Amino acid sequence: MGGLAQPTAQKPRLQQAILLISSLISLSYSIKVFAVKWQSVRNKLQELVSNLSAIENCESSENLSLHVTVESILATLEGCDELSKRCLDLSYSGKLLMQSDLDILSARLDTHVKSLSDIYAVGLLRQSYALVVSRPISASASRDDIKFYITDLLSRLKIGCREMKKQALLAFNDVIQEDERYVKIAVELDGFTNLLVNLLDLQDRDIQEETAKAVSLISGFECHKGVLIVAGVVAPLIRVLVTGSELSKEYAARCLMRVTKNSDNAWSVSAHGGVTALLKICGNYAEGKNELVGLACGVLKNLVGVEEIKRFMIEEGAVSVFVRLAKCKDEVIQMRSLDLLQIMANGDESIRKLIIQEGGIRTFVCILDPKSSYLTKTREVAFRGVVNIYFSSENSLSLLINHGFVDHILQFLRYGEVSMQELALKAAFWLCGTSEEAKKVMGDAGFIPVLVKFLDSKSYEIREMAAETLSNIVILPQNRKKFVQNEQNVGKLLQMLDPGEVNSGNKKVLLSILMLITSSNTARKMILNSSYLTNVEKLAEAEVSDAKKIVRKLTSNRFRSILSGIWHS
Template identity: 60%
Template sequence: MGDEGGVREAKVEQNSPETSTGDSSLGRAIEFISSLISLSHSVRVFAAKWQLIRIKLEELHSGLIAAEDCDSGQNPSLSSLVPSILVTVNECYDLARRCVDLSYSGKLLMQSDLDVIFAKFDRHVKKLSEIYTTGILTSRYALVVSRPSLGASKDDMRFYMRDLLTRMKVGDMGMKRQALINLHEVVVEDEKYVKVIVEVGDIVHVLVNFLDSPELEIQEESAKVVSVVAGFDSYKGVLIGAGIIAPLIRVLEFGSEGGKVGAARCLQKLTENSDNAWSVSAHGGVTALLKICSNGDSKGELVGPACGVLRNLVGVEEIKRFMVEEGAVSTFIKLVRSKEEAIQVNSIEFLQNIASGDESTRQLVVREGGIRILLRVLEPKWSYPSKTREIAMRAIENLCFSSSSSVSMLMNYGFVDQLLYYIRNGEVSIQELALKVAFRLCGTSEEAKKAMGDAGFMPEFVKFLNAKSFEVREMAAEALSGLVLVPKNRKKFVLDDHSIALLLKLLDPEEGNSGNKKFLISILMSLTSCNSGRKKIVNSGYAKNIEKLAEAEVSSDAKKLVKKLSTNRFRSMLSGIWHHHS
């Protein structure tokens, strides 16, 4: 056997570049490994096994360069490790040659040889890592990493990533931390690196293991990196497969503030669809997150994503029940008062989701003061971001309109005036939303119709009859047709000549907005039930539009309206007007 070893030794010498570092065995090892990596790229068989071996070779390569840069040739542990590395490199070189030449005796035997060689390299990497960990090698090396420029080749990016991986595995604390910082920088700047992280074996596992590091800085930097990776749908499964959920929750419970923020952000991304909800719950995540949200001292940048995770989990019925029992409703009602938009938005959405389709929880939200807090957000005198206000408006619609007692409560608290304010003064997005909500409010009760008539909604709805959007025109017309069914509102509406003229003008068959004619006619029908209303319709310059519609037989409602206007008292007046105009 010894003799054969010598032959192999010679073979390496022939096939490897002459070493320029004299007899330094460390230099020779670096040189041989580099040469072996090149050779391994031309192997076309057992690709997966060679890929794994190459990863170990690159880790060893980076680790030995580190040792050389640390100028630690005098280190006895290292001096004894290098010769055994050289022996393994020799053996591997021989296997590589035989794979390239396809000159091996049997596939199974070769596979088994490759497994053995992989295990040897793995032991060398671990041994080198121990030497680093004992702190004998200093980390001057941490400064010499050079990052590929933007647009670098995939190989350069991989090499850089492997280099960082080696530092993370074998470096001391400072080196590990610096490698993580560098890693975070590149994945934030260029998403191609995220793909490389997933492709270069082991990086994800190292990052997940670091989440349990006793060094809080290491934990924190890892949480930042995995949070970036979790932002890509195609890689969420890789993180889950590496068992990331449990360590993330341990960080939430015991980590530093920065670590908790990274962990919460990562979990928020991983729970966007409820696939991983059970896993979070099973590891005690719900309790840890509720604790963060109910702790008055937690910073906003942590509470925001923590709320986000809980909002994502609330869709699972059993988890929702647990949250309700744990007092989540009152916690989130308090959080709506937060100064930070992300927390306001997440907590309102949480309350809306937890009460959705669940009457007892909806009543709990109301009892705990949920409606009052949402109306506070809409109060114009408080300064809330418009996004928060839109979400509060939607939440009120979802939470309150299914029960008449909640609608009464809304009205007692001044919601009608708030709605009118946003219809008159809101930015476009909230104005349309306010219109939709007002339209729904009209349909809830006679009380609501009266209150809206008193508040001044009718002239506002009339303005929307000319809107660009078909949906908006139709909602306004339908809401008005509901409001004028109330006698008190009808009397008010009849006093407004301009509005009646506009309604009649919009009935012109040549006018484009045909969709809401049935509602416009229905409004006019309501108005004919009082004399002054009929008079105003007949005296309007646009009264002929009704007859045009009736004659065109477009609308049976138009015929009914003509009939209603043609009672004896008005017939002569009408025929006079219509013949005069025709």
């Protein structure tokens, strides 16, 4: 079995140590005994060679401390070589003694790593150039290649000067965006994640930005977010939100948004003052800070589901902040603000009233104005908000009507895109179920003929909702009068009762509408003169109860005194 590759005598002692360590690392893979011990030794050798490689890029020829440390390292490496030979040849005198020797070797390697870090930390070395070792070719890189590369970056982050740290972070952020294996090995490497978390507090703009970017990128991998939490990433991220640069804050907020998708982490954000910091960012919104404010809203949305945090947000003036943000021009921020207001108001009348007091109704209705240029998605959120926040209060209904909400619904039903028509129909359905006043307003506004047109929609859900809404509206006598003013309304209703048409909507609801309008002489004349009267008769023959009642009602009328004797049975 071979030992170490012997370097030439002319090589500097530092390079000699690097070559010896590289040979030892390679040799260690051939050792079959004491596998766990040798794995630990190999890990420490990899960290040591990374530190030496980083120091090799520094002007250090006149440094006595480094000279002494390197000589000590070479002596340790000679002992390591001797132990490796004995393990390869199985020539050691006893297992316990060899295990003890390997433990001593590991401890010495730890001491050397610390010595190199201390030398760099006290500024005894001056950087000449900060080269990062060549990145392995991703497609063919082995796990050991990747680990060596990441270990080298870790060493530079630990002992490097400002520029070396920055370059190491740039290199790390570059590789983890392309290959998840680098992330996996980095978070498994002892001390790497903790070091990143500590660097977040470094008062250097460039390093803080790259570090915040690194933890943000790591948080994008679902299986690695927990490692960041264990390392204590939340508190320094919040400090970045308070004192960092705009870019650092964006990375910090994005990371917090990802880790707080798990509600268990919400308390940690709150406990470290995160809610106040995030609300301050939202409250200080100005054009040009859209990305950061949108991310801050995203974090708060993850937090607001915790009742105690929601109460604290309300006390801190969150409602006023989000009502104001809902008026801004950035639609991502708008949607997130509208969402937050809905979540806060859910099941809480006091918060609904507070939103109304802050002018929330006007804000929501303005977004729904067909003359405005908001995106359909934003309007969808606003529609849901109006229904969820305001439809439970008669006072807010009056305000909605005064601000033109009913007119907006009608406009979307007539001319809107399909998705908006569906939302407007749902809003009409909910609205007409709130009060007699709402039914009257809708009847006066002209909803009846529009709803009749939806009775033969291709969508069963729309047909059914249109029928239900129409049924609610014509409960009022004045609306029934409006319905029968147009003979086409009655004809469409009868047409949709075709027993052979399986997709004609909810016949029970349609029959209930027909039953209501038969109280009008005009409507009875129209029904009796319609070519679709047979649809009702067929349903009656099929023993449909409501249809039989309608036919009986028609047969008692002086305009139609004779019909089949079946109706008298």
